[in-house]
Amino acid sequence: xxxxxxxxxxxxxxxxxxxxxxxxRAFARTKMSQSLTEVGYVVNADxxxxxxxxxxxxxxxxxxxxxxxxxxxxxxxxxxNNNDSNAALKALVFWMRAKMFxxxxxxxxxxxAAFVNPNGSVFFAPEHLSNRCLxxxxxxxxxxxxxxxxxxxxxxxxxxxxxxxxxxxxxxYPSREIFQDMREGIFxxxxxxxxxxxxxxxxxxxSALMLPVEKKPQGKSGIEIVTELLEILMNKENAVIExxxxxxxxxxxxxxxxxxxxxxxxxxxxxxxNNKYLLMGIAVGIFFALFVTITTAQGIARRPTTGGLSxxxxxxxxxxxxxxxxxxxxxxxxxxxxxxxxxxxxxxxxIVKTRQSYEITQTPSIVPAETWRENGGELPSENAFGVxxxxxxxxxxxxxxxxxxxxxxxxxxxxxxRFPRNRTDILSLRPDRHGNWRIIEIIRTER
Numbered sequence: 001x002x003x004x005x006x007x008x009x010x011x012x013x014x015x016x017x018x019x020x021x022x023x024x025r026a027f028a029r030t031k032m033s034q035s036l037t038e039v040g041y042v043v044n045a046d047x048x049x050x051x052x053x054x055x056x057x058x059x060x061x062x063x064x065x066x067x068x069x070x071x072x073x074x075x076x077x078x079x080x081n082n083n084d085s086n087a088a089l090k091a092l093v094f095w096m097r098a099k100m101f102x103x104x105x106x107x108x109x110x111x112x113a114a115f116v117n118p119n120g121s122v123f124f125a126p127e128h129l130s131n132r133c134l135x136x137x138x139x140x141x142x143x144x145x146x147x148x149x150x151x152x153x154x155x156x157x158x159x160x161x162x163x164x165x166x167x168x169x170x171x172x173y174p175s176r177e178i179f180q181d182m183r184e185g186i187f188x189x190x191x192x193x194x195x196x197x198x199x200x201x202x203x204x205x206x207s208a209l210m211l212p213v214e215k216k217p218q219g220k221s222g223i224e225i226v227t228e229l230l231e232i233l234m235n236k237e238n239a240v241i242e243x244x245x246x247x248x249x250x251x252x253x254x255x256x257x258x259x260x261x262x263x264x265x266x267x268x269x270x271x272x273x274n275n276k277y278l279l280m281g282i283a284v285g286i287f288f289a290l291f292v293t294i295t296t297a298q299g300i301a302r303r304p305t306t307g308g309l310s311x312x313x314x315x316x317x318x319x320x321x322x323x324x325x326x327x328x329x330x331x332x333x334x335x336x337x338x339x340x341x342x343x344x345x346x347x348x349x350x351i352v353k354t355r356q357s358y359e360i361t362q363t364p365s366i367v368p369a370e371t372w373r374e375n376g377g378e379l380p381s382e383n384a385f386g387v388x389x390x391x392x393x394x395x396x397x398x399x400x401x402x403x404x405x406x407x408x409x410x411x412x413x414x415x416x417x418r419f420p421r422n423r424t425d426i427l428s429l430r431p432d433r434h435g436n437w438r439i440i441e442i443i444r445t446e447r
Contacts, residue, residue, distance in 0.1 A: 054129070073118075142179070148183065323386025
């Protein structure tokens with residue numbers, strides 16, 4: 001059947017079409033013409049993005065159709081459902097990367113409203129217009145989103161659901177009480193639903209699906225989950241492992257036992273809530289709290305820190321990490337300051353890893369600009385990225401005052417720009433509760 005959002009010919013040229021299902025009178029009455037002012041986004045593989053706007057409206061079979069500029073690609077939901085896990089994982093990596101490039105810019109979440117091109121570019125349809133069209137397909141629009149989440153947590157949760165589907169072949173929340181299940185973490189754990197995938201990847205998917213659960217300790221953030229998922233999926237041949245027959249049989253027993261206990265738990269929980277027996281509810285909360293606490297403690301123990309570094313050394317290491325695309329250490333340097341540099345390093349890291357996986361090589365395609373210059377290379381270069389001519393000056397503050405301010409002047413070279421950016425950053429640092437210096441604010445000027 002023809003999808004409500006599809007690519008068709010308008011005036012003998014390809015275009016993206018949105019079938020509203022409304023006759024001209026209903027189209028006018030519902031003020032759907034306002035959808036012509038709503039924008040979508042085209043995110044290119046290099047991280048740049050541009051707004052997409054509808055071009056016009058025409059009538060087919062007495063029903064109104066909104067159309068706009070063509071985008072060569074395939075709908076993400078069709079890729080996910082074609083039983084080709086490699087193609088689905090590749091498309092999902094492009095989708096997650098595009099979401100990170102957009103940052104806080106709101107874009108359509110449902111995979112049915114996104115088109116993915118094999119070159120890595122992604123089209124996000126106008127949100128309200130696409131929702132109207134997908135509703136006509138009988139699409140359950142919120143199966144990939146919990147309304148309680150904000151920011152990058154929305155992307156992480158949606159990606160977790162799609163990965164769960166790719167590896168298990170089923171949605172984690174099949175019941176009608178989908179939002180209640182999301183908020184309560186009612187789904188078959190990844191380790192039982194897909195025992196063949198790597199334990200770290202399984203843990204990240206589990207963490208993503210646990211984001212909406214209330215009354216849980218602070219675990220990984222949405223940006224951390226998406227970043228680590230991209231790192232693993234760039235090297236996805238290690239994401240799937242062989243499962244022995246003995247382990248498969250053991251997992252099947254655990255799965256049956258878990259489902260039995262879960263069904264019993266759900267019935268018991270409803271009985272408890274209806275009769276206001278809070279004790280059982282508290283016990284369930286403690287169970288989930290212990291699970292998340294252990295997972296969080298293990299994750300925190302593996303994170304890099306700024307321990308043992310002076311405030312000035314933290315600033316130096318921050319810019320070195322930026323040049324080396326070490327977004328994890330950059331994240332450790334920041335506490336409250338803008339994460340625009342972290343997001344930029346993460347995005348470029350993903351591009352580099354994607355290129356390495358396509359070219360089947362371990363040689364990095366991007367090297368630090370300072371290293372490039374020291375090895376005799378000339379700048380600018382399409383193979384160089386990072387900071388050169390770094391000059392750090394102490395402005396004010398001291399360890400005794402628990403606040404130190406530095407000025408950092410440097411040149412930032414990028415493989416996509418011919419000329420460097422001359423930047424001056426004012427960085428404020430304060431020790432955290434462990435006594436480690438962290439950057440709490442970055443005020444930037446650029447010319």
